Amino acid sequence: MKLFETVTEMGHEQVLFCHDKERKLKAIIAIHNTNLGAAMGATRLWPYPSEADALRDVLRLSRGMTYKAACANIPMGGGKAVIIANPEDKTEDLLRAYGRFVDSLNGRFITGQDVNLSPDDVRNIYKETKYVVGRSEKSGGPAPMTALGVLLGIKAAVEFRFQQTNLEGLKVAIQGLGNVGQNLCKHLHDHKAQLFVSDIDPQKAEKMHRLYGATIVDSREIYSLDVDIFSPCALGGIINSKTIPMLRANIIAGAANNQLENEILDGRLLQDKGILYCPDYVINAGGLINVYNEMIGYEEEKAFSQLNNIYNTLLEIFNLAKTQEITTFEAAQKIAEKRINQPHLLGVK
């Protein structure tokens, strides 16, 4: 990868390669943009097949965080970190070595728990740095709010695409039944939607069947189901030139980060097919809203008012995309960049 060409194009401010020989730590912290405030982004631990894969992931995820904060009207910047390791090789020493690198940034980067890190792991990082959020159990962790945000996004998309104000009888396919996916199933069931679910862990799928009458489908089948909404809540990169021809849903609305393998090309393929895509970093901002509010002193009313904005912002994005004949990804990017370049709009500076 041509690093400076890439960061010039994507706009990153700083990329820190963290190496601790003794503790076998290899991590990358990417700070995309701090115009609106310190860069926020949780840390993910993943056994990336190559360093280039890790770098690509952290660069895209951190840019997504800048857009996520801006679209959610949160006066913070965007960053993200990846630790390149097998989950089995995770030790307190490794996490503390990583924590010291976070601390060296003196608050320019504020992090927390993402894929493959537990609350205990985050507490180990916290032993070395105070720039960690989301440790408190007070607000119930970020996943329930992320799921509620996705539900609001689904409502906005259903209203825009079907001119319908309820979800009754709509068929929704949910890929991934982790912390977010299970909460989402509950809400959708409460709204009388019909659920189709898949997870590589069959026990989670069976639980959703038992609790909410969800139909269990095979991991490969989930893309081609005849449903109204496809909700990716597992991995990134699942919307691509292979899966788009298979899709029969009219709406894509899920929590996973980096859903589009190629944001420009896949965004256009979806638009051409008449599929309404809810940009991932807009619809999944509930987690960030939760940790941000915890950081400034949790007030439920404020947090929920920010969460409700996901609905309005998505409608604004859908309308902008329609009038300007651009993809919803491009429309969201325009709104985000406008806010980042005019910090006073968010009451910053």
Ligand SMILES: NC(=O)C1=CN([C@@H]2O[C@H](COP(=O)(O)OP(=O)(O)OC[C@H]3O[C@@H](n4cnc5c(N)ncnc54)[C@H](O)[C@@H]3O)[C@@H](O)[C@H]2O)C=CC1
């Ligand atoms: N937890 C949060 O607040 C937020 C989560 N996200 C993103 O949303 C997604 C889900 O988050 P969580 O539920 O917290 O993660 P999680 O790790 O609790 O759940 C992920 C689930 O996906 C399943 N899975 C993995 N590969 C799969 C496949 N090929 N097919 C079907 N299922 C598969 C796993 O077995 C697991 O049950 C992740 O991509 C995460 O980055 C984004 C914003 C906030």
Ligand SMILES: O=C(O)C(=O)Cc1c[nH]c2ccccc12
């Ligand atoms: O939405 C994302 O991808 C996040 O990283 C949100 C998030 C969850 N926990 C955190 C802790 C610190 C900064 C951001 C987050």
